């Protein structure tokens with residue numbers, strides 16, 4: 322691939338999707354609220370608050386957070402954030418707070434998406 326095409330490709334691939342690690346997404350999007358516990362958000366590292374959330378299960382917690390819960394804006398307020406990137410950021414926060422979750426595989430992503438679809442349908 323020549324340099325121009327390579328740069329173009331990079332520009333396209335970075336602008337169309339937000340592909341990052343859970344930690345990067347957390348720092349760029351979620352930390353605004355979750356570092357200090359803004360608006361009563363569960364603070365990263367707060368094992369007590371996260372212990373309860375972790376018990377809800379990874380599929381449910383990820384899907385509900387993605388859709389938005391009270392003070393928690395849908396997708397963390399970032400409209401172009403995909404489910405997988407959001408899910409990995411949730412894993413990062415949970416694991417900084419006493420959890421031991423893995424980034425979701427295809428099968429789990431399917432379940433998360435199914436729950437998101439169900440909730441979207443219920444809202445209409």
Ligand code: HEC
Nearest residue numbers: 350351353354360361362385386390391392393397410411
């Ligand atoms: C504008 C502030 C804000 C931002 C930005 C934000 N959150 Fe939140 N989040 C909240 C608040 C407030 C709650 C608590 C909601 C409640 O239970 O009342 C919350 C709750 C959550 C929960 C628990 C949901 C549940 O079912 O109880 C998860 C998971 C979560 N956030 C993940 C994220 C992730 C991942 C990001 C970044 C992609 C993010 N948040 C960005 C404010 C924010």
